[in-house]
Amino acid sequence: MENNRAQRPVTANSSNRHIHLCAEDLEKLFGKGHQLVKVKDLIQPGEHACQETVSISGPKGAIDKVRVLGPLRKFTQVEVSIGDSIKLGLSAPVRSSGDIAGSSPVKITGPAGVVELKEGCIVAKRHVHMTPADAEFYNIKDTELISIRCGGVRGLVFENVVARVSGKMALECHLDIEESNAAGLKNGDKVIIL
Amino acid sequence: MENNRAQRPVTANSSNRHIHLCAEDLEKLFGKGHQLVKVKDLIQPGEHACQETVSISGPKGAIDKVRVLGPLRKFTQVEVSIGDSIKLGLSAPVRSSGDIAGSSPVKITGPAGVVELKEGCIVAKRHVHMTPADAEFYNIKDTELISIRCGGVRGLVFENVVARVSGKMALECHLDIEESNAAGLKNGDKVIIL
Numbered sequence: 001m002e003n004n005r006a007q008r009p010v011t012a013n014s015s016n017r018h019i020h021l022c023a024e025d026l027e028k029l030f031g032k033g034h035q036l037v038k039v040k041d042l043i044q045p046g047e048h049a050c051q052e053t054v055s056i057s058g059p060k061g062a063i064d065k066v067r068v069l070g071p072l073r074k075f076t077q078v079e080v081s082i083g084d085s086i087k088l089g090l091s092a093p094v095r096s097s098g099d100i101a102g103s104s105p106v107k108i109t110g111p112a113g114v115v116e117l118k119e120g121c122i123v124a125k126r127h128v129h130m131t132p133a134d135a136e137f138y139n140i141k142d143t144e145l146i147s148i149r150c151g152g153v154r155g156l157v158f159e160n161v162v163a164r165v166s167g168k169m170a171l172e173c174h175l176d177i178e179e180s181n182a183a184g185l186k187n188g189d190k191v192i193i194l
Numbered sequence: 195m196e197n198n199r200a201q202r203p204v205t206a207n208s209s210n211r212h213i214h215l216c217a218e219d220l221e222k223l224f225g226k227g228h229q230l231v232k233v234k235d236l237i238q239p240g241e242h243a244c245q246e247t248v249s250i251s252g253p254k255g256a257i258d259k260v261r262v263l264g265p266l267r268k269f270t271q272v273e274v275s276i277g278d279s280i281k282l283g284l285s286a287p288v289r290s291s292g293d294i295a296g297s298s299p300v301k302i303t304g305p306a307g308v309v310e311l312k313e314g315c316i317v318a319k320r321h322v323h324m325t326p327a328d329a330e331f332y333n334i335k336d337t338e339l340i341s342i343r344c345g346g347v348r349g350l351v352f353e354n355v356v357a358r359v360s361g362k363m364a365l366e367c368h369l370d371i372e373e374s375n376a377a378g379l380k381n382g383d384k385v386i387i388l
Contacts, residue, residue: 182376
């Protein structure tokens, strides 16, 4: 018999615009030998918000105080909302993290220098992180597109939500701020996989 | 036999923050005898965007260039997104237009004066305007809560969408900008009533 997915609700949290840096860009933006300063652990193990922020800009505008998330990655990646993308004058595509080929160019400014990314600015594709045990409970495979229901006055069903299964992750639904506001969700609210 | 609702798709348009004014507040904000200047007709018959803008503010911030929509109404009403509401430091409730009792206070500043609304700032509840003929086609009643599907990479189903049936209206789905961005919709895209 299949498990009732509603018996294992998922905590939803929204991501504001943020940036992941590679080691080379960290030094260009913050100076040689700079080490990121952690200020808050995130729910995903090993991930954290840093003290550092940068400005990002495009043909039509700029946004300040974009939070750096750690740890360092192989490639620099900027994640914005569609509203941010319009403000910057970009057409950032909806992509899963790491899938940056052909995504939007963006200029990044830090206290020690500037990085002109040729690609790397995306709108994060909504997703649910889960462990292999969660995936087995739900009978869901990694990269599978699933649907999640959010209740309340702005109740809705998000389709095309990517399941991201990994032993290094914890069960959590990641939306951007426009998505969570559209659903009337507050951080920590529970959603149900359909 | 029931009609297939998908055979009559609905044009979706998103509303940015805006304000409807009563005659008294118009004069307070823009001066005695001021007449609104129409710059663009909206799809709903008789409704239009005006040249005039105001600033709105709350305990935590202000937003400039908030568009005035005409014609005048019996009560002043400010419509913002949840993101706007947070920026202003308000907790504007999700309400249908006109249902402003107990909604958020907001300060409105125009070139000739200030209005301190005790209530009237809301987050518009998403809705579909339709004529009685549309309502008959869909077999939907005025104020009924319906669901609409939006396709594409950010496909989703909005639940709790209010049907607003009136002979004075045209078939159109109204979302706010966060909702349309969450669904990846552009103005004029079609959505389907389920």
